[in-house]
Amino acid sequence: MSSVESKILIRPARPGDTGPVFAFLQEVWEGGDYLPSVWSEWLGDPQGQLVVAEVNGEPIGTGRIADLGGGEFWLEGLRVAAGYRGRGVAGKIQRHLLKVWENARGKSIGFLTHRDHTAVHALARATQFTERFRVQMLRWEAAGGAHDFQRREDGAKATKRLASWAESHGLDGRMEADWTYPEITPERLQPQAVWCWRDERAFTVLDHDEWDGQAIAVLAGLCVETEDLAAFFMDLRRLCSMLDLTGMRWFAPLSFLRVLQDANVDPQTVEDLEMVAYLKFR
Numbered sequence: 001m002s003s004v005e006s007k008i009l010i011r012p013a014r015p016g017d018t019g020p021v022f023a024f025l026q027e028v029w030e031g032g033d034y035l036p037s038v039w040s041e042w043l044g045d046p047q048g049q050l051v052v053a054e055v056n057g058e059p060i061g062t063g064r065i066a067d068l069g070g071g072e073f074w075l076e077g078l079r080v081a082a083g084y085r086g087r088g089v090a091g092k093i094q095r096h097l098l099k100v101w102e103n104a105r106g107k108s109i110g111f112l113t114h115r116d117h118t119a120v121h122a123l124a125r126a127t128q129f130t131e132r133f134r135v136q137m138l139r140w141e142a143a144g145g146a147h148d149f150q151r152r153e154d155g156a157k158a159t160k161r162l163a164s165w166a167e168s169h170g171l172d173g174r175m176e177a178d179w180t181y182p183e184i185t186p187e188r189l190q191p192q193a194v195w196c197w198r199d200e201r202a203f204t205v206l207d208h209d210e211w212d213g214q215a216i217a218v219l220a221g222l223c224v225e226t227e228d229l230a231a232f233f234m235d236l237r238r239l240c241s242m243l244d245l246t247g248m249r250w251f252a253p254l255s256f257l258r259v260l261q262d263a264n265v266d267p268q269t270v271e272d273l274e275m276v277a278y279l280k281f282r
């Protein structure tokens with residue numbers, strides 16, 4: 001065991017950790033880390049546990065486990081200060097959080113990481129996670145004109161169709177919920193988020209996010225026939241306008257990009273965000 005590894009203590013994060021943690025986060029992704037924007041919320045959230053790794057009384061790493069409900073858990077916020085990397089700190093945080101999951105008798109646990117985060121892929125293998133699917137972030141701007149969407153108050157039919165699309169398109173029957181991927185269940189579908197298109201030919205679930213300070217829609221889930229793709233996506237852009245959103249983003253299954261291209265659905269922006277979803281089951 002290295003000298004650093006033997007000194008690492010993993011413990012729940014406290015408000016007093018905020019300053020030192022934010023200081024080392026300055027070096028993560030050139031200061032562009034989202035963690036400071038969710039830190040206070042995570043600190044006080046009883047549906048999750050935020051931990052820090054401490055060496056000689058100084059926080060030098062973070063990680064969080066979130067309870068998504070229904071026995072599903074998610075890992076996020078894994079960070080290690082630049083000067084302490086490659087010495088097993090992240091591994092120790094990850095194993096600690098997995099113990100929390102085991103003690104809670106959770107059904108499944110997952111996480112999302114960028115294609116290029118080599119250390120995290122190594123960690124996933126070392127802690128017996130399986131790669132389940134890959135998604136690519138695509139963005140469109142809102143467009144003017146009339147659309148054919150209607151709000152759906154009753155989510156039962158939509159749940160089945162959305163889950164079945166997500167199953168047959170490699171997403172394990174899951175949808176995006178704020179960068180996590182829980183299973184699609186009726187309880188998870190907020191009635192105000194479900195929209196049907198052209199008399200139930202297609203459905204979508206819309207969430208909201210901010211991008212460059214602008215409010216945008218998030219395609220959390222969808223189910224649509226290939227022949228309808230072009231018209232459906234055009235109408236989605238029009239729906240964004242009606243909802244006063246500047247555009248929308250979607251984590252498209254990687255395996256679906258070719259289908260979109262063949263259907264002439266061109267995203268206006270392909271972000272450098274190819275993400276890999278890992279899962280582990282009890």
Ligand SMILES: CC(C)(COP(=O)(O)OP(=O)(O)OC[C@H]1O[C@@H](n2cnc3c(N)ncnc32)[C@H](O)[C@@H]1OP(=O)(O)O)[C@@H](O)C(=O)NCCC(=O)NCCS
Binds near residue numbers: 078092113
């Ligand atoms: C990713 C990060 C958390 C890893 O922290 P770390 O403490 O350096 O990781 P560890 O030392 O515990 O190593 C974890 C595994 O990755 C491997 N590894 C570490 N650094 C590596 C590197 N640069 N390249 C390849 N593999 C690497 C280790 O060998 C280990 O694998 P093993 O368990 O099979 O031995 C850290 O680099 C970091 O904070 N990066 C910036 C933020 C980030 O990308 N977070 C992840 C978001 S999902």
